Amino acid sequence: MTVACKIEVSPEVALKLDATLQAFSDACTYINQTVDPKLTNKPRIQGLVYEQVREQFGLSANLAIRAIARVSSNRKTAKQKGKPVRAFKPTSVDYDARIFAFREKDWTVSLTLVGGRERFKLAIGNYQLGLLKGTSPSSATLCKRQDGSYYVNIQIKSEAPDPMPSKRVIGIDLGRRDIAVTSIGDKWDGKQIIDVRDRFARVRASLQSKASKGTRSTRRRARQILQRLSGRERRYQTWLNHNISKLIVLSALQHNAIIAIEDLTGIRDRTNELPRNKTERRRSNSWAFFQLRLFLSYKSVKYGVKLIAVNPAYTSQTCHKCLHIHPVKGKSYRSGKAFKCGHCGNHCDADENGSKVISIVGAAVNPLGGSVLSCNLADHIRATESPRLLAVG
Numbered sequence: 001m002t003v004a005c006k007i008e009v010s011p012e013v014a015l016k017l018d019a020t021l022q023a024f025s026d027a028c029t030y031i032n033q034t035v036d037p038k039l040t041n042k043p044r045i046q047g048l049v050y051e052q053v054r055e056q057f058g059l060s061a062n063l064a065i066r067a068i069a070r071v072s073s074n075r076k077t078a079k080q081k082g083k084p085v086r087a088f089k090p091t092s093v094d095y096d097a098r099i100f101a102f103r104e105k106d107w108t109v110s111l112t113l114v115g116g117r118e119r120f121k122l123a124i125g126n127y128q129l130g131l132l133k134g135t136s137p138s139s140a141t142l143c144k145r146q147d148g149s150y151y152v153n154i155q156i157k158s159e160a161p162d163p164m165p166s167k168r169v170i171g172i173d174l175g176r177r178d179i180a181v182t183s184i185g186d187k188w189d190g191k192q193i194i195d196v197r198d199r200f201a202r203v204r205a206s207l208q209s210k211a212s213k214g215t216r217s218t219r220r221r222a223r224q225i226l227q228r229l230s231g232r233e234r235r236y237q238t239w240l241n242h243n244i245s246k247l248i249v250l251s252a253l254q255h256n257a258i259i260a261i262e263d264l265t266g267i268r269d270r271t272n273e274l275p276r277n278k279t280e281r282r283r284s285n286s287w288a289f290f291q292l293r294l295f296l297s298y299k300s301v302k303y304g305v306k307l308i309a310v311n312p313a314y315t316s317q318t319c320h321k322c323l324h325i326h327p328v329k330g331k332s333y334r335s336g337k338a339f340k341c342g343h344c345g346n347h348c349d350a351d352e353n354g355s356k357v358i359s360i361v362g363a364a365v366n367p368l369g370g371s372v373l374s375c376n377l378a379d380h381i382r383a384t385e386s387p388r389l390l391a392v393g
Contacts, residue, residue, distance in 0.1 A: 001302075002141075003131045003154045007109065007120035014150070020063075020113040021090040021144055027057040027067040028088035035071075037084060042072040058114050066094040090144075097138035102154060104133065109152050111142060120152070131156065146227065161304030168257040169308070171359030172248060172296075173315075173351045174264065174289050177337065180244055181351040183359040186251060188244050193237070200233045238291065245295035252305045259305060260362025261296065262312035264289055310361045320356035321346040 009017060031049050039045060046068045053064045071085070078085045099112035107129070110119040122128070132154065141153040171183040179190040204226060211222035252259050300307040317325045317332045324343035326332050333341050339350040346353075 001131070001156050001158070001298075003128050003156060005109070005128055005132075005152050005154055006123045007150050007152055008123050009120065009150050013118055013120075016113045016115055016118065017142070017144070017150055018090070019115070021093055021142070023057045023059055023114050024063065024067055024070075024093045025088040025090040027053050027059055027064065028071050030056065031068060031071045032075075032085055032088070037075070040072055040075045040079065042069055045072055060099060060112050062096060062099045063093070063112060066096065066099075070094055092144070093142040095140045095142065100138075100140045102132070102135075102137050102140075104135075107132075109140070109154070111140075111152070122152075146231070160301045163258075163300075163304055163306040164253075164256060166256050166258050166306070167363070168255065169260050169359045169362040170248075170252050170255065170257045171355040171357065171362055172259060172261045173355035173358060174262060174292065175351060178351045179240075180248065180292070181349075181355045182248065182251070183352075183355040184251070184255065185352075186247070187351075193240060196236060197233065200229060204229060241292040241295050245292055245299050248296060249299040249303050249305055252300075253303050257305075258308060258362065259296065259300060260308045260310055260358050261293060262315060262358060263309040264293070264312060308362045308365060310358060310365060315357045315361065316350065316354045318357045319344060319346050320353050320360065323360075 031045065031053065034052075035045050035048055046065065050064060050068065053059060053067060054061065057064075059067065070088070074085045074088075095111060101110045103109070107122045107124070108119050109122065110117055124132075135156045135158075137154045137156050139155045141155075143151045143153060145151060169183075173181045175181070175190065176194065177190050179188040179193065181187045207222045207226050207229075211219050211226065214222065248259065297307055299305075314325055316334055319325070319333065319339070319341035322341065322344040324341060326342065333339055334350045334353075337350050338347070339353040340347045
């Protein structure tokens with residue numbers, strides 16, 4: 001877990017911090033430009049440029065090694081995405097145990113900077129105090145935010161509890177109209193966040209117009225407001241996802257249950273292929289479902305709740321009562337928010353139905369069992385050329 005801690009900085013020490021941030025980013029850029037772009041192995045990069053980095057940029061031994069490690073890790077990530085690493089901005093520096101130390105007795109941290117070591121008082125609240133109390137962190141990241149404030153993001157490690165064994169599964173259906181719907185009846189309406197994002201989009205469009213057509217001072221002011229609004233919208237989405245994910249995990253903990261969610265990898269690319277208007281495309285592309293899944297993942301580990309990702313195929317088209325789907329290819333018993341099964345007559349909310357089907361599929365792949373299915377729902381559907389009724393175990 002990373003604990004973001006603001007530090008108290010005097011104007012004199014701020015110059016040292018800025019110098020360290022700039023030297024670190026310059027060193028990373030130099031390494032990236034000097035070493036063969038295909039090389040990602042940290043020891044090999046270190047053998048090629050370590051001495052030059054120490055001499056040219058005035059970094060301590062460990063800061064130089066951290067810069068090499070930053071380039072190595074960024075190249076590995078960029079390689080997976082198929083994009084090259086181009087440059088590094090002076091916004092953050094990585095620290096390990098040799099150049100970073102946390103002291104609980106006076107709530108301070110010490111950092112090695114260009115020109116020597118400095119100690120900083122932490123300006124933090126009770127939440128951060130509770131997380132850091134009794135810990136001995138060995139790594140951190142110094143960051144400078146857009147408003148000019150300085151933070152130390154301290155990484156703390158703790159032993160996660162073993163996942164509790166359970167045969168009960170709570171299915172979670174994720175979407176835009178309802179952000180999350182659980183198979184036990186919990187629901188988080190997405191209308192509020194859609195309204196907020198639509199309002200931000202209207203304001204952003206107006207400001208972008210002024211930023212390109214207004215006077216020089218108007219353009220500058222419009223760009224500043226755009227930057228500030230971008231941060232507000234992102235923080236609102238993050239805050240909302242944190243709250244929803246925590247409530248879901250705590251609910252699973254209370255019911256001694258496993259969480260099952262859909263594996264929505266690549267859904268944005270698939271939905272963008274569908275014919276939609278500009279507004280719907282923007283709403284879909286701003287849907288932060290992946291962030292919500294990440295929050296669910298690490299909170300599940302923290303509280304000892306098992307999380308299962310299931311194949312989303314046909315989960316929204318299958319009736320949770322009789323496991324029947326529409327016999328005609330391309331048609332569905334779902335119509336907007338309503339689901340009415342043509343086989344058993346079950347009539348319910350479509351997202352609630354989807355969450356219960358996900359729960360059934362999650363139980364099917366749960367090592368402890370507990371499913372009404374004889375096989376994985378998605379695998380069974382793929383194996384049937386014209387599925388009408390799923391096999392019941």
